[in-house]
Amino acid sequence: MADAHHAAHDDHGHGEHHVHPQSHYVKVWGALMVLFFISVLGPMIGIKIVTLITAFGIAIVKASMVVKYFMHLDVEKRIVHYFLAISLAFMFLFFFAVAPDVMNHEGRNWKNVAAQHAVEAGLAAGDGHGGHGGGHEGGEAPAHEAGEAPAHEGGEH
Amino acid sequence: MSEAHQIDGHHGHDAHGHHEPTFLEKYIFPLDHKYIGMQYMLTGMVMALFGGFFAYSFRMQLAFPGISVPGFGIVSPTEYNALVTNHGSVMIFWVAMPVLIAAFGNFLIPLMIGADDMVFPKLNRLSYQVFLLSCIVLGISWIVPGGGFGGAWTSYPPLSANGDYSMTPLGSSLWLTAVALEFAAFLIGGINFITTAMNSRAPGMKAKDVPMTVWMICIASIMFMASVGPLIAGAIMLLFDQQLGTGFFDWKRGSDPVLWQHLFWFFGHPEVYVVLLPATGFVAEIITVFARKKLFGYQTILYTAIGTGALSFFVWAHHQFVAGIDPRMANIFTITTVLISIPIAEMMFLYIATLYGGSIRFQTPMLWALGFIFEFLIGGVTGIFLGASGADIYFHDTYFVVAHFHYTFFPIAFIGTFAAATYWFPKMFGRMMNETLGRIHFWGTIIPVNFIFIPLFITGAAGQHRRIYNYNHFPDVSTPDLQTLNIVATVSLVILLCFQTVFLFNFFWSMWRGPKAPANPWKANTLEWQAPSPPPHGNFPPDNMPVVYRGPYEYSVPGREDDYWPQNQPN
Amino acid sequence: MIESLVQPGSTFAPDIDFVINLVGGLVFFWGGLTVAMFFWLLWRYRYREGVKALYVTGNEPELKRWINIPHYLIILCDLAIIGFAVQTWYKVKQDIPPVDDEIRVVGQQWAWTFQHTGPDGKMGTDDDIKTADVLHVEVDKTYQFTLESRDVLHSFSVPIFRLKQDVIPGREIQGWFHPTVAGAFDIQCAEMCGIGHGIMAARIIVETPEQHAAWLAGAK
Amino acid sequence: MAFKPIATTRSATGILTAKLAVWWLLASEVVIFGGVLASYIMHRIGHPEWANYASHTNTMFGAINTMILLTSSLSAVLAHRAAELKDGKQAANLLLATVGGGAAFLCVKSIEWTGEINHGFTITANGFWSFYYTAAGIHGLHVIAGMILMIWVSMSARKNEELHRVELVGIYWHFVDLVWIFLFPLLYIAK
Structure with missing residues (x-):
């Protein structure tokens, strides 16, 4: 059974595709490691845009290398590309349709007061607590403030 | 049934070197796709009884507020909410999904594409077992202290996220767990369906030779897979909110309850089409067989199905027009929502056009298929009121919405199922159902259903909102006229439920006592009818698997003596 | 339709009622036509002894016309519905007039x-x-x-x-x-x-x- | 056990059935992780104060784990290569090496999490930490599932049976790696 399977596998999956030498994969791995170090070192420059590019730009490059060379999507049938692309596209659709409501805290005729409070309180507390342990309080404190703020406001009127 | 199975049972088995399976192997832990399909169907039927009983209980409360409902007792507000919530979730997740997709998908896909089984029989069995587990978890959620979850099937936080608000801390977590398990079951099952249909078609069967049912179930499975992910993620997040005290949807910590609505409806709307498409597939098979006609525009119907499926991913926020999303977004979603009427109207037109020039025989399956088209048309056109944002401001969350989606879901989940069950019954059990009882059941269902939901259109238009257990607190909508309409709806529901016993009797009586069915009682073309009734394990003789020569709908071809032409007949 | 059940009590209620009536009219017309066609076909092509069904693929232009023309008209109706719905929505939800x-x-x-x-x-x-x-x-x-x-x-x-x-x-x-x-x-x-x-x-x-x-x- | 339907051996698309199923599985995983990550990114951009909370994550642990996973992906793909050359024994050993990578990943993760929880950064601390534990936790479950699958596949591969499964489990493992490639900058680097 196993043999019959493997034959089918060779015919269809990798018929035209020869077995790569070991060094091919090691080279890819080496490139991935280099990219990885750049992505770790990038933020140390301290410029935000550089961080974003080195972090996410390189993540995309690394991902595409893994997909291409390790998962062998490059020699896979077209249809697989299509349905993976569709899944991914739906996630972008989801993000861009939901972001106007959830990412923004203000829009036409509405304001997300609770989230705005959380942002303000969090930023204020975050500046005061640089320390490792202090960060915890920095995290807890705004939660309470934000929770009480709108209720408090409601009671006031 | 069992004798017939044993007689035919020889073909398939020797090839696999199998011993005769024991009762346990055959019926409780089967690997055979047909038995897994029947397990799904019977489980779905049991769940439908629960769903129907819930509907009966809360409809009685609405028609006769405060009475002790026979068989249930007095319906308290907590119980009312739990009944409404669980009626919705049971009927969609535990009846429509398992019966339409899992039961018929399992039974039909391998038979229709000329394969001996699903590609992964063990995954198939696992899928059913996970599903059964989800049923059990759901059942437990009804009886835990505090009662079943009552936050509506949409389960919007903060009500669902916090036991202090919902007062059913256990019930809501169990309900959510059951839903997540159910999704896992259908993800496993769906991958199996798609892979089977893509890879295991009989030699010679090209894309245009695949029966519409297989296409529809596959498109539905793909849509389910592509849409359910965010909700699985959301269910984990909501479960953490309930049990660990995280704040994913907690406004007090700056997060946003609206996010859940998006996660839910991103799945929830495609889900409607996930259950719709298989039902339209069954209807396509049945109207062609009983009108002895080729499907009018096979390719166009396929494109409309794909178009509907794709477009349904772009319309979800019409459930949220007045739910606090940015009003500017509503305009985009109005456009996409109204445009979805283009492919789905085309599909219905093509089905009706298929009847043109036919030789229509009104047997029970055909009656159900025609009933589907008629009822679904009403459901479809009333949806336009809700998709048009300007009109939805008024109709949102009224009984108009309830009537609308029952006019779509009832044809899908019940009429579609009855059509398929009566049509494929001879293949499933090797016996014929009783035609007279079938007709009595048909008319006893199709007439009351209109008398349930047409009154609800009116009460909704008059301003009665959903999920309210007693209208006494709302003077404008507790008028005697509206109450009369509610009583009409409830009485019709009771009549409808009574007529279902005819079906249950016919189903189980025919299973053992019905006349023996020939292999192809309806003279149909598709491959499942070329196998014996019921098909043995392996479906077709392993040394003589079917080869396909033509499309599935070659009826009444000029120049042929027979008015049908099976797909696997060389000439 | 709605006015007879609940009287319109605000300035934008008539606008919403208009959208509802517009959709209602279009839906009644097209739905009625489709259902009438449906039942006529059922009656006209019911089974009769010795009459064989036609073999029609659905690609015949003279038959497809019967689907396509209503379909284009429905798209036009859709556009009208979208137009009025969005206009009403803008008035009710997006735009806030000077308030008292x-x-x-x-x-x-x-x-x-x-x-x-x-x-x-x-x-x-x-x-x-x-x-x-x-x-x-x-x-x-x-x-x-x-x-x-x-x-x-x-x-x-x-x-x-x-x-x-x-x-x-x-x-x-x-x-x-x-x-x-x-x-x-x-x-x-x-x-x-x-x-x-x-x-x-x-x-x-x-x-x-x-x-x-x-x-x-x-x-x- | 030996029963295998004829259906499984057919291949109308030209893709091995089991491989097609793995790709579909990954397509469904994309939307599951996509749902979590889309929700996270929305909040992260909408809440600038989360940068303060994120500054307490330990980039070093994240970096070590990234290296471990990238390297385990290498051994997974080398196992696939060995399987293509019909060398079941080597494939099995390389798979076990990959399992070792997964185990190392989980060890680092547990050390990291223990430290963070001891500092009070629990899952309920705030929105960022909720997402941090949830996203990494779901990913961690996939790592565990992958390890179990690889042990199972390596047992049959050692006997030169079902060698095609080495590639399948490899594809799955690369996907797990892929998710981490995005989680790493999202949770650790962007501060």
């Missing part, structure tokens, strides 16, 4: 609290009037409302105004209405909000200027 007065609506499990501006017409001052489950407004004045929730989702629904807007905790959502008919009407909660969802009722009392003045005087 303000109210603040707070939902909680399971009651509504309404805050009126009081005699000075300004929100947030000492003479604000707070009421539970009764909202007093004056006929022929434009009101801007702000919705807030203390706990879970609610929905502020006034069928007579054709107005509905969900209330989301943590958010302030604004809208408007302009009553045109005096009288007392229902306010309903239209979003599942827990056990007491069914009792979360309130009344809106639309008063003539004299009645409203009297109420203001009495409330002080």
